[in-house]
Amino acid sequence: METSLEVLNKTQRVTPPDALYNKIMESINDRADIKLIYASVICIALLITINLFSFRSYNDNEFSSNKKYYLDSPINYLFYE
Amino acid sequence: MFNEKVDFKNFYEKYIELVFNLALNYTANKEDAEEIAQDVFETVFKKLEFFRYESKIETWIYRITINKSLDYLRSKKRLKNKFLSNLLFFNNKDGINEGVNFNHPGVEFENKESVQIIYKCLDKLPNNYKTVIVLLKIEGEPQKKVAEIMNISEKAVESLFFRAKLKLKDLLENEKDI
Numbered sequence: 001m002e003t004s005l006e007v008l009n010k011t012q013r014v015t016p017p018d019a020l021y022n023k024i025m026e027s028i029n030d031r032a033d034i035k036l037i038y039a040s041v042i043c044i045a046l047l048i049t050i051n052l053f054s055f056r057s058y059n060d061n062e063f064s065s066n067k068k069y070y071l072d073s074p075i076n077y078l079f080y081e
Numbered sequence: 082m083f084n085e086k087v088d089f090k091n092f093y094e095k096y097i098e099l100v101f102n103l104a105l106n107y108t109a110n111k112e113d114a115e116e117i118a119q120d121v122f123e124t125v126f127k128k129l130e131f132f133r134y135e136s137k138i139e140t141w142i143y144r145i146t147i148n149k150s151l152d153y154l155r156s157k158k159r160l161k162n163k164f165l166s167n168l169l170f171f172n173n174k175d176g177i178n179e180g181v182n183f184n185h186p187g188v189e190f191e192n193k194e195s196v197q198i199i200y201k202c203l204d205k206l207p208n209n210y211k212t213v214i215v216l217l218k219i220e221g222e223p224q225k226k227v228a229e230i231m232n233i234s235e236k237a238v239e240s241l242f243f244r245a246k247l248k249l250k251d252l253l254e255n256e257k258d259i
Binding site for chain 1 (some may be wrong): 193
């Protein structure tokens with residue numbers, strides 16, 4: 001058993017490739033870009049939500065104002081076939 | 082956090098050899114080690130501002146590299162399992178643990194075959210057994226430092242190494258029988 005593990009002791013140190021630093025810097029910068037993309041997507045989603053919400057509340061107001069109009073109208077105003 | 086690009090370059094130059102070789106000793110594959118090193122330095126770049134200096138920075142880097150290497154191996158194994166079961170429509174358990182795609186430039190040619198077998202068995206060991214063998218035997222770190230990195234006592238390192246050796250011996254014997 002010791003013989004097997006002694007083989008592991010002979011493993012030599014390896015010099016990392018020179019291009020690795022640039023690769024790491026590139027991926028760090030890409031990460032920053034990804035953050036920007038996420039922020040933009042969140043902003044757009046937020047804008048769409050706000051728009052939808054305001055559109056819905058506008059429609060609700062329209063309906064409630066019409067409802068008020070019908071409710072306030074006198075009984076003889078209603079049309080019967 | 083790194084204010085200047087030069088700071089990060091100095092930091093990188095100081096620790097790249099440690100990170101790369103440790104990852105290489107876990108994965109036994111140069112490309113995988115590069116990917117892990119990349120991941121480690123990205124994490125360090127992001128997290129250094131939160132480092133509380135309760136332990137040495139080198140110990141912290143050791144821990145990040147070990148965790149990233151183990152995560153990488155786990156996800157690779159999972160991916161391999163999924164791929165094989167999808168491809169073959171049955172669970173080929175013997176084939177799955179065929180182990181690492183061996184490409185360790187630090188291993189001498191005459192030892193390559195035996196080291197490859199050891200790595201295949203190492204891959205089947207629990208994470209803490211694997212870590213103790215990598216740090217003590219391959220990295221050649223002293224017991225005290227290993228205890229510090231693994232955040233356990235020196236006595237615990239000793240007994241962990243003893244158990245790891247026994248388990249590895251069993252696996253190697255099984256490998257010979259096959």
